[in-house]
Amino acid sequence: MKLFAKYRILLPVVSLAVLLAATFYMQPRAMSYFGLNLLFNLAVPIALATIAQMMIIMVNDIDLSLGAFVSLVACVTATFLNDSPMLGVLILLALVLCYAALGAVIHALDLPAIVVTLGMSFVWGGLALFILPSPGGASPGWLRALMTVKPPYIPMAVCASVIIAVVTHLLIIRSGIGTVLRGVGGNDRSVQRAGWPVVRLKALAYGLAGLFGVFAGMALVGLTTSADANIALRYTLLSIAGVILGGGEFTGGKVSPVGAVIGALTLTLAASFLSFLRLSPDWQIGAQGAILILVLTARLLFTRRDAQA
Amino acid sequence: MTKTMMLLGAAGLAMAAGGAFADxxxxxxxxxxxxxxxxxxxxxxxxxxxxxxxxxxxxxxxxxxxxxxxxxxxxxxxxxxxxxxxxxxxxxxxxxxxxxxxxxxxxxxxxxxxxxxxxxxxxxxxxAWRIAVDFKAMGKEQVEYLASRLPEGGNLLEIRGLAGVFVDDEIHAGIEEGVAENDQFEIVGSVHGDWAQDVAQKAVAGVLPSLPDVVGVVTQGGDGYGAAQAFKAAGRDTPLIVLGNRQDEMQWWAEQRDANGYETMSLSIxxxxxxxxxxxxxxxxxxxxxxxxxxxxxLKVTQDTLDEALETTPEGSVxxxxxxxxxxxxxxxxxx
The missing domain is CATH 3.40.50.2300 (Response regulator)
Structure with a gap:
């Protein structure tokens, strides 16, 4: 069983495949172009948010404000980006820079990220309510068109997931800067001794998280056609669960972008599967948690066994 | 035009003429x-x-x-x-x-x-089709009822629902409109009760010490009983609280009515x-x-229909x- 330890990605893939097979068995209608798209299109923004969270977990921090941030981006997208695109782009850029600055501040002052991001979640939430006090706004036409595009043979949701996974894999695992970023999470002192400016690296990691957070919010608005100040609050926990489910670890440096995307898809699918099972809603949250624990237990068992061998 | 299309057309006409026929x-x-x-x-x-x-x-x-x-x-x-x-x-x-x-x-x-x-x-x-309640009218009707009962006016406390939900915005807009038309009333305090008795009670208890005399409380339903408890705990006179059809609210109403002739009304969807x-x-x-x-x-419950409504409403329900x-x-x- 060395296989699972050697290829960290294997377990998430197997979990997704098993769940997908079970879903197809329960609901054969899902096994179609149309069905797959319906099943997975709402996973695209979750996958982007999970990648954002992964950037933070990669540098050994955690982001509790992501859901509120994605909600804020959704509100900006449905209002400013739609009405005056230039201003909208500027605001979104400013938000990304805010995230980068946050990373620099957290490192420079040696603050606990969990506290700073928790605090920021209220700032983002307040701004979102300020921009959009009551639900509304409209998705820019091009964004709606992008999210509902029907490419031949492979549904949009699957295409987008593959693209996100490949791009972030190249960026984080293959590129030089990605390796250094993972190094910051693994051991920031040695990275610093090697002559890298850790403050700037952390700012870069947070900036990337902000960028993917912005993408997540925009994708979400493209799907829902309008926004709501509370639209993505669930993304905070979903994204953390997605990273861990996809083979990442809280200790920093050990992340897998492909796994994170698969983790996000698995979480989305788990919810649909439970709904197809007609499980009472009182049990659904528990069952979702049980699936999560099951996968994590499997991982722990395999790593333990390999450690002994 | 093919035969099937003609048949479909005929069926359509029949439907339009005689109401619904499809199975x-x-x-x-x-x-x-x-x-x-x-x-x-x-x-x-x-x-x-x-x-x-x-x-x-x-x-x-x-x-x-x-x-x-x-x-x-x-x-x-x-x-x-x-x-x-x-x-x-x-x-x-x-x-x-x-x-x-x-x-x-x-x-x-x-x-x-x-x-x-x-x-x-x-x-x-x-x-999509929409089956809506005129929540705005619901808010306005509360103020109008208060105006009919308290013609000399006074201070009002508003208990709102869940922030950011449009039902809350609508009822609130209706109340604002009502107060604008009946300027003998003034809203001196506003808290969010989240449509739940316990939240409303805490919120009202928190704001009461800073408030002048309150003659009426406008609500959104599910918060009236909590407000009454908060007033009681603060040792204040119970104002005229508009209720929201919850069983515990109506129970409290009936008790007050029997004890001291308390009169109000209750409305909700x-x-x-x-x-x-x-x-x-x-x-x-x-x-x-x-x-x-x-x-x-x-759905409105008045002093006359209270007993009837209370009888048909199971405990803890609405x-x-x-x-x-x-x-x-x-x-x-x-x-x-």
Missing amino acids: TSGKRIALSNNYAGNSWRQAMLQTFEEVGAQAVDEGVVAAADAYTTSENQATEQAAQIQNMILQGYDAIILNAASPTALNGAVEEACNAGVTVVSFDGIVTAPC APGVASLAFWVAQQILDGAEVPKDLTVPF ANTVYSLDDAKAVISEAM
């Missing part, structure tokens, strides 16, 4: 609900299940299934609606977590040929509106022509009306 016994209807954590929603789900089960037994529809999302989030409900499309339901009746954030999923459903009827928490997608939505969806599947926007009257097929037809024809 709905093979149709399946699903309820998408975003929240089940208070007495109102519990009563709503129960009403839907009763009416749905009876309709299935009588062969009116093939299935009437209720689904509730495990968390009250628009993204979850959007996924739930998309799952319902996959499950092949013919109609979805919907109490929405957000009037706008589900529009994408609702459009997917419409494109797949699914009839979507939203009620209570309605959606703005143009292809009946959770049975789910049964109305069910019959409207059935009518649409049946081929009836139904306008996209329907209005349902709110005053209810179950709508029948004929009620649905009446609401539809009214909107034509």
